[in-house]
Each structure stands twice: as structure tokens, then as C-alpha cells.
Amino acid sequence: MCGRTCCTVFTGIIIGAAITIAVTYPVLRDEWFGPGDDETGARAAFVACSDAGTQSPADVSEGALASGASILPTNAILRNVSLMTLANVHYHSPAEHRSQGEFSTPNASESGFACDDASDATGTARVVATNGDDVSDARYAFSFCQDVAVGDTIELHWVYSTGAARTGVSDGLSGAFATQNNPYVVVRAQVFKITNNPSDDVADLFVSWNTTLVSDAVRYVGSTTGDKYDNVDRCSPFLVIWHVDRECHRVSARSLDEMCRVMKDNGLSDDLKAHAARQLVPSSLTASALSLSSTFY
Template sequence: MNNRISAASIAAAIGVCVAYAGPAQAEEKAHQSVADDDGALCLTFGPQSPRDISKVDGINPVVFGLAPPRTEMELCNIHTHTNAEHKGPGYSVFVSDGEHGGYACNETGSLSEAELEPLEGEFHGVAPGDTIEVHWVHTTCTAEPGPGLGSCVPEGCENPVLRVEAQTFLVVNDRDALDFMDMVSVKHGGGYFQPGVIPSNTGTPVVYLGSTTGPSYNQSQCSPAKVTWSVRPQCAKVDIATVHEWAEMGNVFEEDHSHGVRQLVTAPELLSSID
């Protein structure tokens, strides 16, 4: 693949996700390392995401430099997926192998009745007891926060470097849980747009080289984007009322629903090695 990737080509490729329709418990199917259900592995691409962050092996030959720290990049987009796209020590409960599948937080089955009490709201696809994976997307382009990942690769920015900070949350009806609004707020400091708060007590982030995600990709249909991921290994609880508030108040990202997932990439040929 040509190493020179234009903003337009990435924006077209890192496209759209669909609304979440609700989890269904299922046994995890065995993944093959030689081919995906849709055909042969897309071996001409760089390393892919999401992955099991507890496993470090990968043999994809494409190597690129890590993105700068997020504090030296522009926050360009925030969005959520239901359930977790990655698999980690704190979110290893398999939900299903569909675009509304992925992984749930390990504590899901032990929530109290109060934490699971339904609450009406406007952020579609998220209810108490759900797991969401939040992505704070950063870019080296001169960019402002906006809707879609296209905001991260504006016209005229060639070869953008992307970083995604990821945190998985267990959504509960509890006002003492984390305030989602704190985490999706946007501030401007040090010359860059930055997120308000990203939890710092959910374990040391696993940093690896990968791609963009979303249900339009699988092990046969790969993403061309090169992304540095920083994925926290443990879940945190977030208050459902504040998740709904994000949509009800309106946000610069125009997010009003939680997106589907790309199934876990397991073929070593499509994974980078984690140091």
C-alpha cells in the first residue's frame, strides 16, 4: 500500500458505525488465523484493531512510529461503542459475534437492582447494565473537535498521525458513579484541544499500533489508517443520567447514539507485536 495517505482517502475509509440494538449472550466462536468468514485475510494492510490487549504477539510486518502524547495533539472526536470492541482483563465477557456484540465488563452480572433501574434518556443504544467503550481521537492535523472521524483528517492534511485513547465503562443508574459529562467535555490548553478527564485509575494503558475500528471492517476488509492505541485494561462505572445528558444537551461531535463494534482481530498476521 502507498505510504502516502491523503486526508480524503482516510476520511472515506474510516467511515461510519450503526446504532446499537442490544446484547444477546452467546458462546464465543473459535477464530481462525488464516481466514475470516468473508474470505482471505487482508494481508496487504498494516496492523489492525481491536485486539485482546492481554496478548502481545503479532507478526504484521508494517511498522510505523508511535503518535506523540495526546497532550501534544488535537482532540478531534469523541464517540462510543456498545459493547467493548477490545477485550481486556476487566472486560472479557463475550456478548456475540455480530456488529452489536463485542465484550462486556466482568462486573455486569453482579450489578444491584438499583444500578439496573431503567432511566429514560436520549442517548440511544445505552441503558443501565450496558458496557460502552469510549474513544477519544487525537490528530496531528490542525483540526477542531467535530462530528465523525473525518474531523480528524481535514482537507489539506497529508499523512496525519492519529492516536486513540480508549476506556471501557459499565453504565449504571447511580449518581455516585463517574460523571460522563466530565469526560466528554472539551478544553483548550497548551495550544491544543483536549478532553476534560480520562480516568487514571483503571490500570496502565496498553499502547500498540493498529487501525480504526467499527462494524464495516473485519479480517477480510481492513482499515488503511495507521493509529496508535492507548487502551486501559479495567472498567469503570459511569452514571447513565450523565450519558443521556451528553445527547440531550447537544455536543460538538453530534453524537446521539452508541455505535456498533468491529469484532476482535485475532489473526497474528493482522496484529502488531506489543513491546
């Protein structure tokens, strides 16, 4: 019975949450993937990590500690992307997120993680390594995807937005802000090890993550990613709601290349190349992950 006052307060809360990810789209496009990646063109925007909201990529393992405080309440974390529009598809190599026993093997020369195999020191990893004829002397020659090879681990990202144009995808995040300056943005992430085995074909990778593969997914509030950020004074100021599949899957090289072919046919060019991984963020900058119900896969 608080009438207009409660309505005003509630509306303010919702608007405040939405404004957190508001930015004019040309700036954000350069900030996430584009000229800002090599510090040319439009300058990337950063925030000191001591002042930042919860960040990504996170350790999404079961039981992983997270002490960062999300600015969104639990019931406000978007779960359903069916009414949102796909704005972009891109991928990272190696995986940015970490999931114990699935993709938790540290990359030897850079940030990120590889899918685990039988050599995992914990002895708990599921075997997903490329063995036998998966990796042969006649390694797959990619025609469209760039900077990837058989045996690599990749993390695919599908970017959804309430403010995307329904006319198609575009490089970077600009398309997510085509019709709104303050949309909600959800990124779905699925990790694969690339094989040379036709039995690992995955259809329609451009369209969305493969729901038949998903049996254990989580959602959490984080940020944009990319190796331009660190965990000290160059954190991301941009809020993203993440849906992450916690299992590593196998994908044939030809399926991935077909995805890149469709990306190119849809006008993408910058995102045909694998992006580098951001360093895993500490628990102090990580929001707790919640289970994503299979209803919303």
C-alpha cells in the same frame, strides 16, 4: 558522519510512516463513520487482510500473543497527546477491544465484549456488574445518547490528530484531516459499564479519558475500526496509534448522557448513536502492545 545521505534516508523513513495514514479527509470521513457504514454514498475503502498492516481491535490482555509486524518502530509510537488536538469523540457498544478479567465476556449476539462480572467462567474477573439499586425498575431515560441502556458495556474513543483544526470537533474522522492530509492520529479508548448509580458519576467525559481512573494502559499500532470490516478481505488500510485503558470502569447513565449533550452542543449528531463493534482481529494481524507510562496519561 554520513552527512546529507543519512539525513535524506532518515527524512524518508519519517515521511513514509506519516504517508501511511494519508488520505483526503472527505473519503476517510465516509470510510470510518458516515455514509460508508451502510454502503451508501461514498464507498468505503478496504484492503485484503493478507496485504493489510496491523489491525484493530486487539486483545490487549497481559501476555496476549501478537505476531503482526508493525510498520512503525517502537520508539515512533506516539505516547503524548498533549500537543495534539481533539478531533472527535464517539463510542461503541459493546467494547471492541478485549482485556482478560476486565472486559472479556463475548457478546452473545454480535461482535465485541462486555465487562466481566462474578459469573465469568475463569473465576478471575473483577466484579464490575451492575447490582442492587444500580439497575432499578425506573431505568434511566437517555435524552441525548442513542442505542444504549443501563447495564450495557461501552468503549469510548477520543480521536486526536496533528492535523485537526482548533475550532472544534466534528462527526467521523474528517476533522482529523482538516489542516493536513498526512497527520498522525491517536485514538484513546476507555471501557465502562453503564449504571444507574449517581456514585458512579464521571465528570467531563467529552474532554478526555479520566486520568484518575487509569492505572494500566497500553499503546500499539493498529487501524480504524467498525463492523464494516472483517478479518478476511475487508481490512482497514488506515493506520491508527492506539492508547487503551485495560480496566473496565463504571459510569452513571447521567454522566454519559451529559457527554452526549455536550457532543450535540458542539455540532455532533451521527456520533450520538452507539457504533457497533468490529470483530476482534487475530494475533497474526495484531501488533505487540507496549505499556503506556503514567507520565502520558
